Amino acid sequence: MSSAVLRWVCLGLCSLVLCACASAGTTQASLDCTEDPSLADFSGQSWATSGAGTFKLRIAAASPNTPTKGDNSWTLELSDVTGAPLSDVNLQVTPFMPQHGHGTGVKAIVTPSVEPGRFVVTPVNLWMPGLWEVRLTVEHGAAVDHIVLNACIEG
Amino acid sequence: MRRFCLFAWVALGAQLGCGSEPAPVYSRAALLDPQTCSSCHPKHVQEWSGSVHAYAAVDPVFLAMNARGQRETNGALGDFCVKCHAPLAVAEGLTNDGLNLGEVASSLKGVTCYFCHNVSAVAGTHNNPLKLANDTTLRGGISNPIRNAVHASAHSPLLDRTTLDSAAFCGACHDVVNQHGVELERTLLEWKETIFNSPEPATALSCGKCHMTGSREPVANVPNAPVRQHHEHTFAGIDVALTAWPELEAQRAAILRDLNPTVIPRLCVAALDGGVRADVSLENALAGHAWPSGAAQDRDAWVELVAYRGSEILFQSGLVKDGQSLLDAPSEDLWRLGDQMRGEQGEPVHMFWEARSVESNLLPPIVTRDMGDPRFYHTVTRYYRIVQAVPDRITLKVHIRPFKPELLQSLIDSGDLSPEIQSNVPTFTLQGTELEWTPAVGFQCVK
Numbered sequence: 001m002s003s004a005v006l007r008w009v010c011l012g013l014c015s016l017v018l019c020a021c022a023s024a025g026t027t028q029a030s031l032d033c034t035e036d037p038s039l040a041d042f043s044g045q046s047w048a049t050s051g052a053g054t055f056k057l058r059i060a061a062a063s064p065n066t067p068t069k070g071d072n073s074w075t076l077e078l079s080d081v082t083g084a085p086l087s088d089v090n091l092q093v094t095p096f097m098p099q100h101g102h103g104t105g106v107k108a109i110v111t112p113s114v115e116p117g118r119f120v121v122t123p124v125n126l127w128m129p130g131l132w133e134v135r136l137t138v139e140h141g142a143a144v145d146h147i148v149l150n151a152c153i154e155g
Numbered sequence: 156m157r158r159f160c161l162f163a164w165v166a167l168g169a170q171l172g173c174g175s176e177p178a179p180v181y182s183r184a185a186l187l188d189p190q191t192c193s194s195c196h197p198k199h200v201q202e203w204s205g206s207v208h209a210y211a212a213v214d215p216v217f218l219a220m221n222a223r224g225q226r227e228t229n230g231a232l233g234d235f236c237v238k239c240h241a242p243l244a245v246a247e248g249l250t251n252d253g254l255n256l257g258e259v260a261s262s263l264k265g266v267t268c269y270f271c272h273n274v275s276a277v278a279g280t281h282n283n284p285l286k287l288a289n290d291t292t293l294r295g296g297i298s299n300p301i302r303n304a305v306h307a308s309a310h311s312p313l314l315d316r317t318t319l320d321s322a323a324f325c326g327a328c329h330d331v332v333n334q335h336g337v338e339l340e341r342t343l344l345e346w347k348e349t350i351f352n353s354p355e356p357a358t359a360l361s362c363g364k365c366h367m368t369g370s371r372e373p374v375a376n377v378p379n380a381p382v383r384q385h386h387e388h389t390f391a392g393i394d395v396a397l398t399a400w401p402e403l404e405a406q407r408a409a410i411l412r413d414l415n416p417t418v419i420p421r422l423c424v425a426a427l428d429g430g431v432r433a434d435v436s437l438e439n440a441l442a443g444h445a446w447p448s449g450a451a452q453d454r455d456a457w458v459e460l461v462a463y464r465g466s467e468i469l470f471q472s473g474l475v476k477d478g479q480s481l482l483d484a485p486s487e488d489l490w491r492l493g494d495q496m497r498g499e500q501g502e503p504v505h506m507f508w509e510a511r512s513v514e515s516n517l518l519p520p521i522v523t524r525d526m527g528d529p530r531f532y533h534t535v536t537r538y539y540r541i542v543q544a545v546p547d548r549i550t551l552k553v554h555i556r557p558f559k560p561e562l563l564q565s566l567i568d569s570g571d572l573s574p575e576i577q578s579n580v581p582t583f584t585l586q587g588t589e590l591e592w593t594p595a596v597g598f599q600c601v602k
Binding site for chain 2: 032071099100101102103104105106107125127129130131154155
């Protein structure tokens with residue numbers, strides 16, 4: 001057998017076996033949303049601006065410190081556009097899975113903190129693996145605005 | 156060229172070694188015992204020890220039903236129950252009807268580590284068609300297991316929660332068809348219709364993705380073990396141990412944790428004839444199957460709606476004491492969720508071997524994201540007429556217990572079940588379903 005033929009036989013054989021092993025798994029049931037650029041910042045460093053630009057919000061603290069399957073507890077900090085803390089607001093928090101079309105039966109309870117502009121939201125129930133939108137509605141006087149915090153649950 | 160071919164053959168050898176490992180220290184006999192696993196995987200074994208997989212062959216309701224079923228069918232039931240509740244005992248030829256499980260070593264009872272991690276194929280859809288390799292290779296969901304001296308390891312898509320193939324593995328025992336062809340337990344069938352059985356990664360979810368919560372940590376208690384995707388082995392669903400058993404409270408807490416968000420309620424109240432009409436809507440939001448599921452013919456799930464005026468109860472539906480059968484409590488417009496088995500003449504029956512059909516009243520799961528599809532709106536609504544007066548408070552709750560009290564009473568009456576078991580059955584109230592309406596809300600909805 002010539003060396004060229006032998007080379008092709010070896011190459012073909014290896015490719016066949018590599019393919020056989022690589023295809024052992026079949027339909028994947030896993031969404032990797034961990035690198036989704038729309039995910040909310042849980043480092044406490046950055047502020048998000050509400051849809052109409054009325055308010056600013058950051059996640060000041062989170063327990064667990066990254067979103068986790070099940071109940072989470074978040075401390076949110078709200079300010080107006082000048083950066084002044086906003087305490088006299090009605091804040092509603094609703095987790096929702098846009099790709100599935102459902103929320104969760106566990107309601108998020110919002111409690112004002114003693115620190116101006118801060119609110120403790122717990123439990124933020126993100127029970128199912130996948131991408132969650134945590135939808136916030138902020139009412140301050142006559143102003144109503146919305147912010148969405150995206151969270152990825154690996155499961 | 157010689158070097159190229161040498162490389163090629165080495166690569167070929169390595170690939171052929173996908174499943175081959177050095178001779179392991181543990182024999183097959185040692186690997187059959189879950190305690191063998193606990194030395195390196197203590198967290199897995201601890202979680203499993205409290206699960207109903209571990210409890211499956213000592214569960215008094217299983218033992219009672221099997222005993223009665225064997226008696227009433229003159230043994231025709233055979234290994235129908237035991238091949239899922241103690242599959243290794245059947246595979247090892249230690250029982251063929253489950254009536255002698257008291258003589259079988261505890262290491263071979265229940266759904267054990269070796270049983271799941273040695274499955275090599277799924278040869279059907281129900282009543283345990285799982286095939287064991289009967290070797291010393293333990294299969295799992297980790298795609299690149301580290302070679303170790305104690306047992307051979309291999310990746311299997313059947314045990315990999317990130318593949319949909321793993322659903323067929325779980326469903327093999329969680330779908331049950333009786334000897335009359337009645338599909339009694341249909342969790343896999345139900346899941347197959349949902350958006351979670353999908354090639355689209357955004358919605359695809361296997362059984363294990365919800366029922367085996369993941370976390371990043373080493374999966375073996377050995378030096379230098381890498382961080383992996385560990386998954387919980389509590390297998391929390393609805394069933395619980397009904398006798399003294401390890402991890403009892405942890406198991407019940409895991410069940411409540413997973414049940415609480417499942418159903419989303421809405422209570423809408425409107426004026427009606429001097430009283431009110433209360434509309435209760437329930438959405439099965441987070442179960443990848445109907446709710447309840449599994450042995451839905453044995454489960455007891457129901458809606459409790461109570462209307463008060465002061466301390467007086469104006470109206471109640473589904474208000475029962477712990478352990479009390481809904482059949483024994485006068486209740487208006489009772490909304491009971493579950494399956495009702497029917498016998499040969501269409502009469503209600505409690506025992507699965509008598510079932511010729513099933514009447515189903517379950518909350519359907521999400522099966523489509525297409526708003527044009529009539530199945531898109533899967534919320535179920537019931538109406539309650541409270542015409543006596545306008546209540547000053549209406550409360551809503553959804554409860555579930557693993558077994559209907561009348562089913563257990565039937566087993567107690569036949570002498571197959573100890574009476575104290577009845578009081579050990581917990582009632583779980585889904586936290587997310589607890590709503591209250593008062594006139595201050597106005598004639599509108601609370602959710």
